Amino acid sequence: MSAPTLSPTTATGTAATTRRRPRWRASTLAVVIPSALVLLTLLICALFAEALSPYDPLQQSLMDALQGPSAKHWLGTDDLGRDVLSRMIHGSRIAVIAAAEATGLAVLIGVPIGLFIGYRGGWWDWITMRAVEAIVSIPGIMVAIVIIAILGSGLHKAMFALGILYSTAFLRLARSVVLTEREEVYVKSARVIGASPRRILIRHIFLNIAPPLIVQVTLTVGAVLLAEAGLSFVGIGVQPPQASWGTMLNTAAAYMELNAFLAVPPGLAIVVTVLAVNLLGDVLRDSIGRGVRLPAATPPRPRSAAIARKGTAPLPAREDDALRVDGLEVMVSPKGGDPVPVVTDMSFRIAKGETLGLVGESGSGKTVTGLALMGLIGAGGRITAGQVTLDGTDLLQLPPSGLEKARGTDIAMVFQDPTTSLNPAYTVGSQISEVLRIKQGLSRRAAWDRTVELIDRVGIPRPAERARAYPHELSGGMAQRIAIARALSCGPKLLIADEPTTALDVTVQQEILDLFRDLQDEMGMAMLFVTHDLAVAADICDRIAVMYCGEVVETAPVEQLFRDPRHPYTAGLLSAMPHGASGTPPLPVIPGAVPTPGHWPTGCRFAPRCAHAAPGCALPVDLTPGQTTTNAERLTRCIRATDLTLEAAQ
Amino acid sequence: MIKLVGQRLLAMVPLLLIVSILTFSFTALLPSDPVDLIIGDRGSNEQHEQVRERLGLNDPFVTRYLDWLGRAVQGDLGTSFFNSVRVTDAVLLRMPATLSLTFASVLISVVVGLGAGVAAALRPRSWIDRLATFGATIGQAIPNFWFGLILASVFAVTLRWFPATGYVPLGENPLGWLLSITLPALALGLSTSAALARQVRSAMVGVLQQDYIRAARAQGLSSRRVIFRHALKNALVPVVTVLSFQITVLLGGALIVEQVYAINGIGSLAIAAVRQQDIPMIQGIVLILVLVVMGVQLATDIVYGLINPKARPA
Ligand code: SF4
Numbered sequence: 001m002s003a004p005t006l007s008p009t010t011a012t013g014t015a016a017t018t019r020r021r022p023r024w025r026a027s028t029l030a031v032v033i034p035s036a037l038v039l040l041t042l043l044i045c046a047l048f049a050e051a052l053s054p055y056d057p058l059q060q061s062l063m064d065a066l067q068g069p070s071a072k073h074w075l076g077t078d079d080l081g082r083d084v085l086s087r088m089i090h091g092s093r094i095a096v097i098a099a100a101e102a103t104g105l106a107v108l109i110g111v112p113i114g115l116f117i118g119y120r121g122g123w124w125d126w127i128t129m130r131a132v133e134a135i136v137s138i139p140g141i142m143v144a145i146v147i148i149a150i151l152g153s154g155l156h157k158a159m160f161a162l163g164i165l166y167s168t169a170f171l172r173l174a175r176s177v178v179l180t181e182r183e184e185v186y187v188k189s190a191r192v193i194g195a196s197p198r199r200i201l202i203r204h205i206f207l208n209i210a211p212p213l214i215v216q217v218t219l220t221v222g223a224v225l226l227a228e229a230g231l232s233f234v235g236i237g238v239q240p241p242q243a244s245w246g247t248m249l250n251t252a253a254a255y256m257e258l259n260a261f262l263a264v265p266p267g268l269a270i271v272v273t274v275l276a277v278n279l280l281g282d283v284l285r286d287s288i289g290r291g292v293r294l295p296a297a298t299p300p301r302p303r304s305a306a307i308a309r310k311g312t313a314p315l316p317a318r319e320d321d322a323l324r325v326d327g328l329e330v331m332v333s334p335k336g337g338d339p340v341p342v343v344t345d346m347s348f349r350i351a352k353g354e355t356l357g358l359v360g361e362s363g364s365g366k367t368v369t370g371l372a373l374m375g376l377i378g379a380g381g382r383i384t385a386g387q388v389t390l391d392g393t394d395l396l397q398l399p400p401s402g403l404e405k406a407r408g409t410d411i412a413m414v415f416q417d418p419t420t421s422l423n424p425a426y427t428v429g430s431q432i433s434e435v436l437r438i439k440q441g442l443s444r445r446a447a448w449d450r451t452v453e454l455i456d457r458v459g460i461p462r463p464a465e466r467a468r469a470y471p472h473e474l475s476g477g478m479a480q481r482i483a484i485a486r487a488l489s490c491g492p493k494l495l496i497a498d499e500p501t502t503a504l505d506v507t508v509q510q511e512i513l514d515l516f517r518d519l520q521d522e523m524g525m526a527m528l529f530v531t532h533d534l535a536v537a538a539d540i541c542d543r544i545a546v547m548y549c550g551e552v553v554e555t556a557p558v559e560q561l562f563r564d565p566r567h568p569y570t571a572g573l574l575s576a577m578p579h580g581a582s583g584t585p586p587l588p589v590i591p592g593a594v595p596t597p598g599h600w601p602t603g604c605r606f607a608p609r610c611a612h613a614a615p616g617c618a619l620p621v622d623l624t625p626g627q628t629t630t631n632a633e634r635l636t637r638c639i640r641a642t643d644l645t646l647e648a649a650q
Numbered sequence: 651m652i653k654l655v656g657q658r659l660l661a662m663v664p665l666l667l668i669v670s671i672l673t674f675s676f677t678a679l680l681p682s683d684p685v686d687l688i689i690g691d692r693g694s695n696e697q698h699e700q701v702r703e704r705l706g707l708n709d710p711f712v713t714r715y716l717d718w719l720g721r722a723v724q725g726d727l728g729t730s731f732f733n734s735v736r737v738t739d740a741v742l743l744r745m746p747a748t749l750s751l752t753f754a755s756v757l758i759s760v761v762v763g764l765g766a767g768v769a770a771a772l773r774p775r776s777w778i779d780r781l782a783t784f785g786a787t788i789g790q791a792i793p794n795f796w797f798g799l800i801l802a803s804v805f806a807v808t809l810r811w812f813p814a815t816g817y818v819p820l821g822e823n824p825l826g827w828l829l830s831i832t833l834p835a836l837a838l839g840l841s842t843s844a845a846l847a848r849q850v851r852s853a854m855v856g857v858l859q860q861d862y863i864r865a866a867r868a869q870g871l872s873s874r875r876v877i878f879r880h881a882l883k884n885a886l887v888p889v890v891t892v893l894s895f896q897i898t899v900l901l902g903g904a905l906i907v908e909q910v911y912a913i914n915g916i917g918s919l920a921i922a923a924v925r926q927q928d929i930p931m932i933q934g935i936v937l938i939l940v941l942v943v944m945g946v947q948l949a950t951d952i953v954y955g956l957i958n959p960k961a962r963p964a
Contacts, residue, residue, distance in 0.1 A: 130664065130665070130668050131668060131672065133665060133668075134665055134668040134669045134672055134940075135672070137665065137669070137898070137940060137943050137944070137947075138669070138898075138936060138939060138940055138943065139898050139899065139901045139902025139903075139905070139939065139943070140899075140902055141902040141903070141905055141906060142902060142905065142920065142935070142936060142939055145905075145920050145921070145924055145932075146673070146676065146924075146932060146936060148924055149676075149923070149924040149927060149929075149932050150676055153924075153925075222790070222791070226791075226793050229793050229795075229796075230793060230795060230906045233793075233795055233906065233909065234906055234909045234917070234921050235921065235925075236921060236924055236925070249793075249795070249796060249799065252799065253799055253909075253910055256799065256802060256803050256807055256814070257807050257814075260803040260807065260808075263796065263799045263800065263803065266796075267793070267796040267799070267800070270791075270793055270796065271788070271791050271792050271793075271796075272791075274790070274791035275787070275788070275791040278787070278790055278791055279787070371864075374867075374868055376864060376867055376868060378864075404870050404871075404872060405870060406870065407867070407868055407869065407870030408868070408869040408870030408871070409870060412868065412869065413865070413868040415861055415864070415865055415868075417861060420860065420861040420862060421861040421862055421864075421865040422862055422865070423862040423865075423866065423880050423884070424862070424884065424958075424959065424960065425880075425883045425884050425887075425957060425958065425959065426880075426883075434871070435869045435870075435871070438870075438871060438875070439869070439870055470959040470960070472959070472960050483865070486869065487868075487869075
């Protein structure tokens with residue numbers, strides 16, 4: 001048997017190579033130990049019922065009927081004066097027999113048939129599966145009742161009925177294993193010479209059917225115990241005088257008014273047993289699941305060095321500023337971990353009608369910055385410092401209700417993937433008109449008319465008709481136009497566009513960029529354009545802020561940034577761009593990888609990858625105006641910004 | 651929507667046929683001779699033959715099946731072996747009690763399950779979240795008829811808030827009806843509601859992470875609106891599928907719980923029929939129950955189509 005035929009995706013394939021003995025956690029143990037004890041007690045009672053019972057479970061004593069618990073009869077007596085404890089102990093034997101018989105039968109019937117029809121396929125498969133569907137569509141208890149009608153009642157016959165009923169689950173399970181493995185094996189074995197696919201298939205099936213089978217068995221045992229109790233309770237399962245928990249409950253129901261306690265012991269026994277089986281099954285399923293999936297390697301997270309420094313000096317105010325962000329800091333707490341900074345010392349501003357590009361690789365914190373401005377970083381994230389001033393109001397000082405009011409009206413956002421940012425359950429028109437009605441108080445009619453206008457404005461033909469379409473009925477470009485129409489519906493002062501063209505077809509990207517430009521000319525809002533693509537940024541932005549490891553490393557007007565980058569990272573990004581019209585794929589110019597949040601160097605965060613690093617770079621660097629230019633628009637976060645000669649874009 | 655309903659109705663025909671073949675063919679499996687059951691061992695051979703002839707038992711299997719099917723389609727499911735009651739009448743007479751109980755328990759399950767599920771999703775690891783998890787685990791292990799017994803002994807026998815037994819038809823006395831099904835419906839509905847709450851919770855948690863939820867917040871819609879208008883409708887999509895299956899389970903559970911409260915529903919009819927090996931009655935019950943289940947599935951399919959535009963045929 002050659003190695004390549006063992007598919008790495010199948011359960012045991014990986015389990016064999018990567019499974020480490022799962023370390024039992026305390027919470028798991030707290031479940032496993034009591035459950036195992038319960039089942040052990042049950043087994044002991046079942047095996048040694050005669051020896052353990054204080055009385056004969058069938059011995060009647062009408063003098064002692066319906067007594068409560070006492071020293072003589074620990075759990076009291078039933079209507080015929082029989083000792084309840086003894087009947088409970090004997091009942092556990094019935095429970096064990098019932099579970100074993102019905103589950104065993106279900107496996108014996110279901111698995112072979114499932115294997116057969118899965119392997120054979122065709123009509124056999126079709127007819128059997130239709131019959132299974134028919135059986136499954138009837139309430140299970142009714143199926144059991146029908147089979148009992150044929151066979152007659154009594155423990156073994158009733159368990160035979162349950163065995164047939166639950167065999168459908170095993171049948172489906174076995175069939176699906178065959179079908180999956182069949183696909184795997186035939187695809188792979190095409191490449192292997194001399195191996196008989198049938199033999200490999202059989203081997204594979206036996207390897208892969210065990211884990212789901214075990215889980216299904218535990219589920220079935222629990223279900224059988226409940227079903228047996230139910231059938232015996234209504235009198236068509238175990239027959240009196242034989243003691244089963246179900247028949248005991250039947251008695252208890254009849255004498256409920258005289259001795260309510262009778263219902264307690266058998267009921268609790270059922271609950272506890274089924275609970276133990278189910279909980280063990282859960283643990284089993286989890287540990288099998290864990291063996292299959294490779295645990296994602298989570299590297300130890302070192303405590304990030306506290307970032308204590310004064311940060312960048314406040315940027316000088318300009319008259320036409322729409323948005324000013326000063327010293328913004330965002331921390332994110334990963335599950336069960338210390339907060340980690342993802343954005344630090346973030347300062348920029350955008351004038352009315354201006355577009356600032358926020359450019360960086362994924363993980364640089366550019367999207368988080370956009371969301372932070374909206375107050376939408378979500379649970380686990382927190383803004384820990386800074387000011388966000390939109391048209392004179394500090395958004396971070398607003399109460400939640402004030403921020404909610406500002407969103408949509410003053411500040412709006414367009415997301416990356418239009419197909420997921422529109423609600424699939426509503427028509428696109430209703431999603432725009434909803435905003436108009438709620439944010440602007442328009443009437444239903446007026447909102448709808450305005451919606452159609454907006455849809456028309458973003459360049460969608462037949463707007464009245466398209467307004468009634470659901471998102472999945474539109475193309476990506478079309479959906480993004482809708483999302484833009486919704487974001488701009490209330491005429492915001494600031495529009496944040498988070499990679500709005502990245503998910504779109506290349507041919508559509510340019511159209512959407514043109515649309516943004518047109519709309520900005522018309523409405524005069526400030527725009528924060530978040531992108532990883534310098535070429536897109538060059539196309540639409542007036543200025544660009546380059547982000548690296550949660551901070552701005554350089555900001556400059558587009559044309560200056562491309563002609564004369566002052567930060568080594570910017571220069572690296574520029575030289576990695578496809579050159580001119582030839583579209584030659586970029587070379588990996590910057591060695592190494594972007595460090596993830598929590599792993600940032602304490603000094604210049606680019607230092608480990610910087611070809612120009614000097615000893616002074618080990619200290620934190622602020623964003624400062626370069627000395628070569630007097631232009632206040634140019635800021636760089638590099639101590640060698642003025643003395644380096646960097647390659648510009650071509 | 652009409653197209654959707656039409657498609658589903660068409661898909662039911664083969665399933666119904668298969669169920670009818672299955673239920674019918676089990677007469678052939680029966681160990682005892684139905685004629686013996688009807689006239690006892692006393693009858694002469696001649697009488698036996700007459701009865702066989704009358705019941706059509708001498709015809710080939712296929713002929714008998716087609717005969718039975720032909721009459722079943724017209725609503726005639728034959729007469730009981732033991733009293734000359736028409737099966738259709740007997741089943742329809744008992745159906746309201748069972749259906750009342752089933753749908754009351756579905757209602758409880760949905761109301762409690764949705765409420766707790768949404769609350770748990772909004773506040774993970776809160777007490778309500780833990781309660782739902784705990785309830786789902788316990789609910790799976792409690793036999794609902796036992797839960798019914800306990801409820802009866804506390805609220806009916808001891809506190810006397812509700813009647814312990816019996817069913818009052820809705821048409822006769824609406825309040826009495828409500829009182830008579832409250833306890834059994836609670837017994838059935840509560841244990842399933844926890845499982846449903848878990849479903850709602852996980853669906854809701856998944857939906858709340860979706861982009862469109864963030865986008866709706868970005869439009870400045872209130873949390874309440876985002877949760878109940880934008881998230882809930884999407885979260886219900888997978889829940890409806892589960893619910894359809896759970897209604898079938900509850901219907902089965904109702905057959906047993908009926909016995910606790912001495913409700914004369916389909917459950918006692920079926921059990922009596924099993925004891926007497928009353929074949930036409932059992933066939934009729936199964937067939938009508940399958941019809942009910944299919945009706946439920948059709949209804950959930952319609953709801954599914956209403957809340958999930960993608961499921962509607964173009
Ligand atoms: S500060 Fe030093 S390490 Fe950082 S970019 Fe400038 S030269 Fe490179």
